[in-house]
Amino acid sequence: MKKHLSLFMFLLIAGTALAQSPEAKLKELKIELFTPPAPMANYVRAVRTGNLIYLAGHGPTRADGTNIQGKVGRDLTVEQGYDAAKQTGIALLSTLKSEIGDLSKVKRIVKVLGMVNCTEDFKDQPKVINGFSDLMVAVFGEKGKHARSAVGMYALPSNIAVEIEIIVEVE
Amino acid sequence: MKKHLSLFMFLLIAGTALAQSPEAKLKELKIELFTPPAPMANYVRAVRTGNLIYLAGHGPTRADGTNIQGKVGRDLTVEQGYDAAKQTGIALLSTLKSEIGDLSKVKRIVKVLGMVNCTEDFKDQPKVINGFSDLMVAVFGEKGKHARSAVGMYALPSNIAVEIEIIVEVE
Amino acid sequence: MKKHLSLFMFLLIAGTALAQSPEAKLKELKIELFTPPAPMANYVRAVRTGNLIYLAGHGPTRADGTNIQGKVGRDLTVEQGYDAAKQTGIALLSTLKSEIGDLSKVKRIVKVLGMVNCTEDFKDQPKVINGFSDLMVAVFGEKGKHARSAVGMYALPSNIAVEIEIIVEVE
Numbered sequence: 001m002k003k004h005l006s007l008f009m010f011l012l013i014a015g016t017a018l019a020q021s022p023e024a025k026l027k028e029l030k031i032e033l034f035t036p037p038a039p040m041a042n043y044v045r046a047v048r049t050g051n052l053i054y055l056a057g058h059g060p061t062r063a064d065g066t067n068i069q070g071k072v073g074r075d076l077t078v079e080q081g082y083d084a085a086k087q088t089g090i091a092l093l094s095t096l097k098s099e100i101g102d103l104s105k106v107k108r109i110v111k112v113l114g115m116v117n118c119t120e121d122f123k124d125q126p127k128v129i130n131g132f133s134d135l136m137v138a139v140f141g142e143k144g145k146h147a148r149s150a151v152g153m154y155a156l157p158s159n160i161a162v163e164i165e166i167i168v169e170v171e
Numbered sequence: 172m173k174k175h176l177s178l179f180m181f182l183l184i185a186g187t188a189l190a191q192s193p194e195a196k197l198k199e200l201k202i203e204l205f206t207p208p209a210p211m212a213n214y215v216r217a218v219r220t221g222n223l224i225y226l227a228g229h230g231p232t233r234a235d236g237t238n239i240q241g242k243v244g245r246d247l248t249v250e251q252g253y254d255a256a257k258q259t260g261i262a263l264l265s266t267l268k269s270e271i272g273d274l275s276k277v278k279r280i281v282k283v284l285g286m287v288n289c290t291e292d293f294k295d296q297p298k299v300i301n302g303f304s305d306l307m308v309a310v311f312g313e314k315g316k317h318a319r320s321a322v323g324m325y326a327l328p329s330n331i332a333v334e335i336e337i338i339v340e341v342e
Numbered sequence: 343m344k345k346h347l348s349l350f351m352f353l354l355i356a357g358t359a360l361a362q363s364p365e366a367k368l369k370e371l372k373i374e375l376f377t378p379p380a381p382m383a384n385y386v387r388a389v390r391t392g393n394l395i396y397l398a399g400h401g402p403t404r405a406d407g408t409n410i411q412g413k414v415g416r417d418l419t420v421e422q423g424y425d426a427a428k429q430t431g432i433a434l435l436s437t438l439k440s441e442i443g444d445l446s447k448v449k450r451i452v453k454v455l456g457m458v459n460c461t462e463d464f465k466d467q468p469k470v471i472n473g474f475s476d477l478m479v480a481v482f483g484e485k486g487k488h489a490r491s492a493v494g495m496y497a498l499p500s501n502i503a504v505e506i507e508i509i510v511e512v513e
Contacts, residue, residue: 041297042304043319049340054282057320111396125499126383133384148385149399149507152497155323157296165320169391212468213475214490220511225453228491326494336491
């Protein structure tokens with residue numbers, strides 16, 4: 001009987017973990033979303049058409065409004081670039097949450113264009129953009145797996161280290 | 172009675188301004204659309220799927236077929252880059268009108284990728300692409316507000332100053 | 343009577359050619375698709391939403407898993423760049439076939455972003471990406487004609503010569 005109860009408890013806990021909301025997962029990862037700053041120019045952070053939301057290119061903006069800046073391969077290591085891509089993911093999720101209210105409405109992270117501010121001989125853009133992709137899979141599981149391009153840019157606004165734009169399917 | 176008439180005239184004029192068609196607005200801005208030149212290669216200027224139109228990357232092509240060329244930050248100032256982005260917007264609207272006939276069918280400018288041919292230390296890509304974004308908002312009002320990325324490119328075809336691709340939702 | 347038979351045979355053959363499947367066309371072009379390698383990072387090769395398939399950025403990967411590398415304008419000629427773009431198209435079709443099983447389901451190649459790893463003074467990105475576009479039109483006919491951007495990149499992953507991402511509409 002005790003054995004059956006243990007199994008029952010295990011299944012209950014496992015089920016709860018599987019059903020964990022993106023917001024709960026973010027809390028577990030000790031990630032706090034923030035109020036996204038207003039766009040720097042005459043555009044908006046996100047536009048919805050049908051059940052797709054197109055998010056504007058975001059940079060590695062911190063909650064205090066500052067950005068991670070510099071070129072990967074010269075000013076930043078691959079690891080620092082990874083962290084910048086993760087921070088860009090946090091900024092994108094902040095905008096997404098402010099748009100749809102509840103991240104559980106996300107059906108799929110569909111498409112990602114990850115742009116790395118880097119040197120000409122830098123070849124590890126995928127390792128940098130993994131900072132974003134790993135966060136999406138950690139927060140959304142299978143729904144977080146996306147089609148992606150990761151490429152090297154000559155220059156980005158305000159010398160930010162990474163800029164990422166995404167398309168999200170919602171319910 | 173005269174007062175009431177003035178108020179009536181004011182409301183009539185205000186209402187007309189609000190209901191102004193994109194074509195009328197373009198005329199007011201003294202902007203003339205033109206017949207877009209054929210693509211330089213084996214592709215088309217626009218493809219529609221459902222109610223979305225994907226426009227090919229356009230450059231700052233003038234009505235006579237010439238382009239604004241050069242790198243912003245070296246050959247062109249930010250203001251000249253702004254003008255190039257505006258001209259690119261005129262080229263895109265020319266293609267869009269040739270596709271849908273009537274710009275009043277535009278429901279939303281959804282997504283914009285603005286690419287600036289610039290120097291490595293150039294940081295004001297958003298100020299350049301504003302030349303495009305300001306035109307869209309001037310012509311379409313709220314419907315013209317889009318999600319956008321503005322980034323710096325190493326090289327563009329024929330050394331054009333700006334290349335922009337957009338997604339438009341139509342009725 | 344013989345004349346009528348010839349005409350009949352001609353129409354039969356012409357009809358067959360028009361109805362030729364993309365797979366038959368690839369065979370005629372002596373192009374073999376291959377099993378696409380697993381992505382280098384935490385993402386997937388393609389995501390479908392509605393009747394659109396977003397394909398991740400692909401490089402000029404050969405069947406043996408090696409890539410065409412180098413910068414066009416320095417390491418590679420325009421012709422070699424064209425071949426790299428064609429090879430990228432073969433890699434994309436390989437992924438597409440593994441996703442939908444039968445390339446006859448393709449309704450339209452909708453949108454293409456073609457990125458060329460090139461020198462700063464290189465101006466012929468369209469001629470390079472034609473290697474991809476010409477293949478699409480050869481395989482799919484009118485359905486293969488797409489909206490496209492062709493731009494010059496500072497750096498691409500593993501120094502690949504070309505990276506292309508596409509959106510495909512399917513039945």
